[in-house]
Amino acid sequence: MATTQTRRRADAERNIAAILDAALAVFTEEPQSSMAAIARAAGVGRVTLYAHFASREVLLEAVLDRTIAEAGVIIAEAELAKGSAVEALRRLLRTSWHVLDQHRKLFDLAQRELGSVQLRQRHREVVDHVEGLLARGQQEGVIRADLPISWLVTTVYSLLHAAAEDVNSGQLKAEEAADVLEATLLPALRS
């Protein structure tokens, strides 16, 4: 009995992973795709898909949360506590842009379907890294302390996502975005 339950749980986990992988690919390539198309791409039936994700919105939120959690891990690996806060900020901007660049289309879809307020709330884990680093920079006297730190975080978050939109619309080259972001944000943030 326990064996059957274990097997069922393993099956469910495999299905969920396959659905999230397929949904990420489908949302990125064909944002308007239906749940039926996602089920096909994941190799599961529609009943299985809906058993795990009750709606397209729930599925989009799950894909987004997994992507942001992965971004959080990659940003943590940039070791923001090491070196000067300005150097760490440069690493953070490059790492964040690199991750965001891979998921530009997903974020565009999420912005439209979930709204920018919810999108920002779901970035909490990533945004906390930015806030922690800026607070360290303020203590070290290299990041400006004359503006609310929440606004400095908004500035970083907004311009990163604005760069992704400009790349999506063809106004900015993806390979130039990291340099452009650093050149814009450092003078805005330094004391």
Add this chain to the structure above:
Amino acid sequence: MATTQTRRRADAERNIAAILDAALAVFTEEPQSSMAAIARAAGVGRVTLYAHFASREVLLEAVLDRTIAEAGVIIAEAELAKGSAVEALRRLLRTSWHVLDQHRKLFDLAQRELGSVQLRQRHREVVDHVEGLLARGQQEGVIRADLPISWLVTTVYSLLHAAAEDVNSGQLKAEEAADVLEATLLPALRS
């Protein structure tokens, strides 16, 4: 016959103006309101409402376009061609924030319902003022010329709208936003 036509046209124009006024108020106060609620607020029948605006989306676009056109007039009155480009940029930021602050809720709704790409496209008239002024500042050597001008425009547009979102979410005080925007944008844009 001509008199009847003239009267009909005047009636139609009066109805359209009443609908746009009512829609602006209703979208701002109760963003989820139905077309029926907007018809009631405008004092017109649903048939009249739909005769002028075929859908909620068309109506929202019309309200937005009128609001942006009004913003364009107000910004033009700030006489951006006069004085130094940096002083004119300060006037532009304050004027733009003042107009945006009055319409924060409308832009929040438009962002969710129309998407940020279309929202930006509809701002062309306003954005052109920003671009013209930044180009003058580059010629005068006071605005940086090391980054694409389209990105400098994106920076201004994005941070203005980010400030509106932070005010909407209670993170930033409306009366501090203009100072905060100027303090962030001037170091990011100056050469």
